[in-house]
Amino acid sequence: MIHTQNLRKIFRTEEVETTALDDVTIDIGEGEFVAVMGPSGCGKSTLLNLLGLVDVPTAGRYFFLGQDVTDWSERRRASLRKANIGFVFQSFNLIDELTIFENVELPLRYSRVPASERRRRVEQALEELGILHRQKHFPQQLSGGQQQRAAVARAIIAGPRLILADEPTGNLDSANGEEVMNILTQLNAAGTAVVMVTHSPTYAEYCQRVVHLFDGTVFSEARP
Numbered sequence: 206m207i208h209t210q211n212l213r214k215i216f217r218t219e220e221v222e223t224t225a226l227d228d229v230t231i232d233i234g235e236g237e238f239v240a241v242m243g244p245s246g247c248g249k250s251t252l253l254n255l256l257g258l259v260d261v262p263t264a265g266r267y268f269f270l271g272q273d274v275t276d277w278s279e280r281r282r283a284s285l286r287k288a289n290i291g292f293v294f295q296s297f298n299l300i301d302e303l304t305i306f307e308n309v310e311l312p313l314r315y316s317r318v319p320a321s322e323r324r325r326r327v328e329q330a331l332e333e334l335g336i337l338h339r340q341k342h343f344p345q346q347l348s349g350g351q352q353q354r355a356a357v358a359r360a361i362i363a364g365p366r367l368i369l370a371d372e373p374t375g376n377l378d379s380a381n382g383e384e385v386m387n388i389l390t391q392l393n394a395a396g397t398a399v400v401m402v403t404h405s406p407t408y409a410e411y412c413q414r415v416v417h418l419f420d421g422t423v424f425s426e427a428r429p
């Protein structure tokens with residue numbers, strides 16, 4: 206599914222040049238569950254942004270679903286991203302002014318899915334994640350665990366082949382963290398590939414493989 210070849214990402218300002226990733230080559234197969242670990246500032250989130258087609262590398266090549274997408278325009282990358290990738294963030298990133306139903310529905314609106322089909326799919330996702338009874342509530346009316354479940358529902362609503370999760374349990378207590386990990390495990394068991402950034406060795410054990418980054422490079426790869 207994913208192959209990166211000597212990826213490099215440099216951030217530049219007028220006075221400072223920072224190398225966030227340097228010579229990163231990794232492969233992620235269809236249906237894999239991979240954890241990315243390492244100290245703060247080692248390039249984990251930068252790597253996720255590149256894999257998610259949100260950003261482009263300074264050097265190196267990125268192959269997604271057999272296509273070299275390195276030099277694609279933002280429009281082409283956005284189209285591929287919408288059809289294949291879902292994102293889950295530590296801070297949930299729900300829109301406070303929208304209800305839970307409306308938040309989860311957003312990706313389908315962007316894809317111009319008919320209203321009746323949107324309702325069916327959103328209600329099904331919320332039911333599967335146990336928060337259908339909260340569909341008319343606003344994010345701030347939900348617990349942290351419920352907000353993250355809504356964020357997961359939004360991520361999977363379009364049926365992506367890949368979920369990118371950036372510290373999805375970072376703002377949750379242990380019980381809700383385990384709940385989110387169980388949901389990601391179930392999605393993976395159904396065939397969705399998951400790449401998760403985490404600081405937790407406990408949650409990394411849910412994964413099939415752990416990639417350790419250090420100073421922007423792949424330090425090691427192991428199986429829990």
